Amino acid sequence: MKLMVSVKRVVDYNVRIQVKPDGSGVVTDGVKMSMNPFDEIAMEEALRIKEAGNAEEIIAVTIGEQKAQEQLRTALAMGADRAIHVEVDEDIQPLTAARVLKALADKEQPGMVLLGKQAIDDDQGQTGQMLAALWDRPQATFASKVDLDGQKAKVTREVDAGLETIEVDLPAVVTTDLRLNEPRYVKLPDIMKAKKKPIDTTSLADLGVEAAPGLKVTNTAPPPERQGGKKVESVDELVSELKNRGLI
Amino acid sequence: MPTTYTAPLRDLKFVIHEFLDLAPYSELPAFSEASPDIIDAILEEGGKLCEQVLHPINMSGDEEGCSWNNHEVTTPKGFREAYQTYVEGGWSGLTSDPEYGGQGLPHLVGLCMSEMISAANTSFGMYPGLSHGAWAAIHNHGSQEQKDKYLPKLTSGEWTGTMNLTEPHCGTDLGLIRTKAEPQDDGSYRISGTKIWISAGEHDMAENIIHLVLARIPGAPEGTKGISLFIVPKYMVNDDGSPGERNGVRCESIEKKMGIKASATCEMGFDKATGFLVGEENKGLRCMFTMMNAARLGTGIQALGVGSVAYQNAVAFAHERLQMRALNGPQYPDKPADPIMVHPDVRRMLMTCRAFVEGARALALYTGLQLDLEHMHPDQAVREKAGDWVALMTPIIKAYFTDMGSETANLAMQVFGGSGYIRETGVEQFVRDVRITQIYEGTNGVQALDLVGRKLPSKGGETLNAFIEPVKAFIDEHQGDSDMAEFVEPLSEAFDGLQQTIHWLFGKMMEDREEAGAASSDFLRLFALVAMGYVWARQAAIAHARLKDNSGEQGFYESKLATARFFMTRMLPDSAGLMQRIRAGAGPVMGLDAEAF
Numbered sequence: 001m002k003l004m005v006s007v008k009r010v011v012d013y014n015v016r017i018q019v020k021p022d023g024s025g026v027v028t029d030g031v032k033m034s035m036n037p038f039d040e041i042a043m044e045e046a047l048r049i050k051e052a053g054n055a056e057e058i059i060a061v062t063i064g065e066q067k068a069q070e071q072l073r074t075a076l077a078m079g080a081d082r083a084i085h086v087e088v089d090e091d092i093q094p095l096t097a098a099r100v101l102k103a104l105a106d107k108e109q110p111g112m113v114l115l116g117k118q119a120i121d122d123d124q125g126q127t128g129q130m131l132a133a134l135w136d137r138p139q140a141t142f143a144s145k146v147d148l149d150g151q152k153a154k155v156t157r158e159v160d161a162g163l164e165t166i167e168v169d170l171p172a173v174v175t176t177d178l179r180l181n182e183p184r185y186v187k188l189p190d191i192m193k194a195k196k197k198p199i200d201t202t203s204l205a206d207l208g209v210e211a212a213p214g215l216k217v218t219n220t221a222p223p224p225e226r227q228g229g230k231k232v233e234s235v236d237e238l239v240s241e242l243k244n245r246g247l248i
Numbered sequence: 249m250p251t252t253y254t255a256p257l258r259d260l261k262f263v264i265h266e267f268l269d270l271a272p273y274s275e276l277p278a279f280s281e282a283s284p285d286i287i288d289a290i291l292e293e294g295g296k297l298c299e300q301v302l303h304p305i306n307m308s309g310d311e312e313g314c315s316w317n318n319h320e321v322t323t324p325k326g327f328r329e330a331y332q333t334y335v336e337g338g339w340s341g342l343t344s345d346p347e348y349g350g351q352g353l354p355h356l357v358g359l360c361m362s363e364m365i366s367a368a369n370t371s372f373g374m375y376p377g378l379s380h381g382a383w384a385a386i387h388n389h390g391s392q393e394q395k396d397k398y399l400p401k402l403t404s405g406e407w408t409g410t411m412n413l414t415e416p417h418c419g420t421d422l423g424l425i426r427t428k429a430e431p432q433d434d435g436s437y438r439i440s441g442t443k444i445w446i447s448a449g450e451h452d453m454a455e456n457i458i459h460l461v462l463a464r465i466p467g468a469p470e471g472t473k474g475i476s477l478f479i480v481p482k483y484m485v486n487d488d489g490s491p492g493e494r495n496g497v498r499c500e501s502i503e504k505k506m507g508i509k510a511s512a513t514c515e516m517g518f519d520k521a522t523g524f525l526v527g528e529e530n531k532g533l534r535c536m537f538t539m540m541n542a543a544r545l546g547t548g549i550q551a552l553g554v555g556s557v558a559y560q561n562a563v564a565f566a567h568e569r570l571q572m573r574a575l576n577g578p579q580y581p582d583k584p585a586d587p588i589m590v591h592p593d594v595r596r597m598l599m600t601c602r603a604f605v606e607g608a609r610a611l612a613l614y615t616g617l618q619l620d621l622e623h624m625h626p627d628q629a630v631r632e633k634a635g636d637w638v639a640l641m642t643p644i645i646k647a648y649f650t651d652m653g654s655e656t657a658n659l660a661m662q663v664f665g666g667s668g669y670i671r672e673t674g675v676e677q678f679v680r681d682v683r684i685t686q687i688y689e690g691t692n693g694v695q696a697l698d699l700v701g702r703k704l705p706s707k708g709g710e711t712l713n714a715f716i717e718p719v720k721a722f723i724d725e726h727q728g729d730s731d732m733a734e735f736v737e738p739l740s741e742a743f744d745g746l747q748q749t750i751h752w753l754f755g756k757m758m759e760d761r762e763e764a765g766a767a768s769s770d771f772l773r774l775f776a777l778v779a780m781g782y783v784w785a786r787q788a789a790i791a792h793a794r795l796k797d798n799s800g801e802q803g804f805y806e807s808k809l810a811t812a813r814f815f816m817t818r819m820l821p822d823s824a825g826l827m828q829r830i831r832a833g834a835g836p837v838m839g840l841d842a843e844a845f
Contacts, residue, residue, distance in 0.1 A: 014254065030801035032257060034292075073289055185301070186293040188338035188351060195286055 001111030038116025255295025309510030340405030366553030382409020449514030507680030551653025
């Protein structure tokens with residue numbers, strides 16, 4: 001079985017995000033970029049599936065600018081066998097990403113497509129679900145445990161009510177949650193080896209995919225600064241405070 | 249609140265890709281693998297290891313320290329696991345010879361990693377650092393059999409190494425060594441004696457420890473000419489490479505000390521331990537010296553690392569700590585007070601730290617590049633020039649970086665005020681951890697003597713030209729460049745002063761060697777300031793060019809210019825006072841009779 005993992009280049013989770021003064025987006029100039037942490041978990045899970053003898057090949061995919069190849073190299077250094085770079089300069093919307101992954105899934109015929117449950121840049125959290133619909137295959141989202149059993153996968157999902165375990169037929173889409181695993185540290189010799197692994201570059205046109213311009217970002221603004229809290233001694237004081245502020 | 253560490257990736261990349269021009273060297277063996285994207289990936293993954301694995305056990309390691317029980321040493325909680333992660337990641341072999349399983353990457357990249365490791369966890373860095381010294385001694389001077397036996401596992405980090413020089417009665421003066429090495433019929437030696445202050449001499453992180461020991465063979469000449477170097481493994485090594493019988497060396501105790509508490513500083517007892525001669529008899533000190541030069545550079549880098557992490561934490565505190573109002577009126581009227589970042593004196597401290605850290609990083613990595621060229625450039629003339637630069641800069645980097653690393657840690661603590669003096673914030677640990685760097689691997693006084701007494705006159709002054717020529721060329725190149733005048737003029741003035749001082753010193757030294765001794769520390773500082781001025785002016789030139797061609801990251805390059813400006817106007821001028829002090833001569837220093845103290 002082949003596994004396909006999609007990884008996205010995002011602003012590193014440690015960076016304090018700054019909004020551009022004109023509200024057209026966030027500052028990425030000179031900012032540290034990394035692989036979306038949820039995708040890193042997807043990548044790690046794929047490696048574990050392969051190491052357990054349940055998959056033969058891992059293909060890492062990214063959709064983005066030229067520099068997104070850095071994240072593919074990270075995926076290759078973690079242990080992916082080869083990579084596909086769909087080069088696109090514009091921001092990618094979930095539907096476009098899902099169409100691209102569908103086209104690649106048709107081509108590569110993976111037994112499972114793994115991806116983060118969301119990317120930490122725009123927090124859309126839709127690509128996996130859309131891919132499952134387009135590909136017409138089962139989906140297991142927010143996975144915190146994945147067990148393979150022949151042509152089926154048993155997946156524990158993190159849902160509002162707690163944990164839910166479902167069984168899906170393969171091929172399937174799995175989106176990964178934070179507690180699924182702890183991604184490994186990349187080994188130095190593997191960084192060197194990754195350089196020699198192949199990255200195929202392709203484009204939306206090559207894949208016959210049309211970008212979906214359904215969403216338009218009209219403005220980006222930082223969240224309002226939080227006001228300091230206040231401790232109250234009693235319920236009466238609480239009520240009068242709320243009244244003073246015109247909240248009740 | 250615990251300390252934090254962020255790998256300075258942007259600045260490291262600036263120095264490697266913009267300040268140093270590696271393109272001409274891409275054909276050299278170590279550099280052919282180290283393309284810019286590979287270097288970046290290594291720095292990022294290495295930085296992640298330092299941030300996420302090594303730094304979180306820095307404060308706890310200091311608090312717990314190492315413990316000794318019945319000749320065995322236990323490292324603090326988490327150190328074994330962190331070392332395991334480090335070894336499994338292959339980091340131990342970063343710059344080592346590929347023939348023995350290393351990655352053979354440039355020293356330059358190794359220095360970046362050393363800085364980050366030392367910043368994240370100075371104590372932890374001691375273990376791989378010492379291993380590398382032992383590795384180098386065997387690699388450079390050992391027999392083929394010794395290399396095959398010891399290098400693969402020292403490269404992988406499965407085994408660690410040590411350097412055993414100091415004895416209770418001799419530290420700086422190794423000619424006094426008493427440890428005995430008696431020749432045996434099978435060609436081995438029996439080593440007996442006591443060594444002290446042996447970093448990583450005993451611990452629980454590796455299956456074997458390979459000690460490199462200086463000892464005297466009976467009948468050897470007195471002094472430094474009668475010292476030989478031996479390999480003494482903790483466990484004898486079987487033919488299949490596995491550890492065998494326990495050798496007669498053990499840890500008698502560990503020191504209680506001011507800092508680097510998670511690094512085991514051991515007293516080692518050798519009781520007829522089996523040792524194997526490295527290189528020739530009585531040539532041990534020369535073998536050790538190749539290790540010592542690398543170790544001295546490494547010590548400077550350690551201090552740079554600590555300075556860097558101390559600075560980062562001081563900056564974070566200065567942004568957060570609200571206290572008093574800005575002198576020209578409140579800047580954050582909605583808050584109970586302004587953050588202390590608004591105060592000029594806090595800025596002065598932070599800028600001093602920053603100008604040291606970023607300047608030192610550039611100087612260190614430039615020297616790292618010369619170290620690589622010295623070892624592998626095909627052209628003999630290039631190798632020699634590069635070697636001269638390294639020889640000259642080694643005592644400067646060791647002494648200036650460690651003095652300034654210490655000052656930076658102290659300034660960081662000063663920014664924290666009382667919150668820095670208490671244990672909880674972790675800043676006082678930086679002050680304690682960095683302090684040893686001014687002392688070990690040759691005290692800074694010894695470095696100053698090395699510079700004045702050995703390096704200046706070396707090759708009839710030719711060594712010195714490795715510095716004089718490029719600085720002169722740079723100044724000439726930027727003569728009349730109005731953008732650069734504010735950097736080139738002060739550099740040029742200090743550079744002239746340095747050359748005049750060298751001339752004066754040469755004259756004085758001929759008459760009286762004590763004059764050289766009295767001038768040495770101030771002279772080293774003067775030389776260091778000019779070297780820093782040179783790298784700052786060069787960084788400023790790059791920043792100017794980038795701002796002109798509008799290649800983005802304006803803020804980064806403007807900060808470079810501002811920091812260069814601070815160095816030129818607030819740090820380099822110290823050179824005038826130093827020159828005045830040097831010219832005051834030995835008289836005032838030696839004026840008091842010894843009995844009068």
